[in-house]
Amino acid sequence: MSDRFVLEICVESVDHAVAAERGGADRIELCSDLSSGGITPSAGLMQTARRHVSVPIHVLIRPRAGDFCYSDHELETMRDDINAAKQVGMDGLVLGILDENTRVDVERTKTLVEFARPLPVTFHRAFDLAKNAATALEEVIQTGASRILTSGGEQRATDALLVLTHLVQAAKNRILIMPCGGINSANIVSIVQTTSAREIHTSVGASHRRSNNNGKNSSRGMGAARSGPESSLFEKKVVKLVNRLNSVSQNQFVS
Secondary structure (H helix, E strand, O other): OOOOOEEEEEEOOHHHHHHHHHHOOOEEEEOEOHHHOOEOOOHHHHHHHHHHOOOOEEEEOOOOOOOOOOOHHHHHHHHHHHHHHHHOOOOEEEEOOEOOOOOEOHHHHHHHHHHHOOOOEEEOHHHHHOOOHHHHHHHHHHHOOOEEEEOOOOOOHHHOHHHHHHHHHHHOOOOEEEEOOOOOOOOHHHHHHHHOOOEEEEOOOOOEOOOOOOOOOOOOOOEOOOOOOOHHHHHHHHHHHHHHHHHHHHHHHOO
């Protein structure tokens, strides 16, 4: 096991991507329109972010807001977006497909995971719509995805620590569980210590969760106010998160 944590910061602008890297983020998730829970950013945004950020960038592949059950044409759009992400040098992809019963659509997701290679795929918070987290975990593993982004089925990770802990334990050596949902400098230490998760995802307060409506009018992901924090403040918040995680690493692994 690595003696350090991986901090992924979700952003929807190049300014915040740069600020996150300066603050010490290990990885960026890039998307657009966080107010809808996030959709695929333009090729231009991906390319500009790549020019200005050297840490790995994982890009959200989501053709529209709303639920995660997609038509054949929407899947075609997702494949084209994956190609665009590869062409501009993205390092990973974030996606997820459910069926009409809000179960993981293993066949369609696996097709996209294979199409995405060699880029790794994170199965996003569509996972939290599944009725049974343990079953959904096994289904996502079947798709070949590298990690699962989840708040344990609740709006905030702090409200689902037991579920997240069980997922981390069940997933060990098969897939990574990356907690998210309302994670900040005040609770990040307790979350990693309780769950034993090694990767953490947060938007650093640039977004907020909306109430869930079975995925039809809400993403079950992260909503956001249009006016996020200024880049300098955003960077300071990232620095604080990094320092908190470093303190945990030092306490655990330095004698």
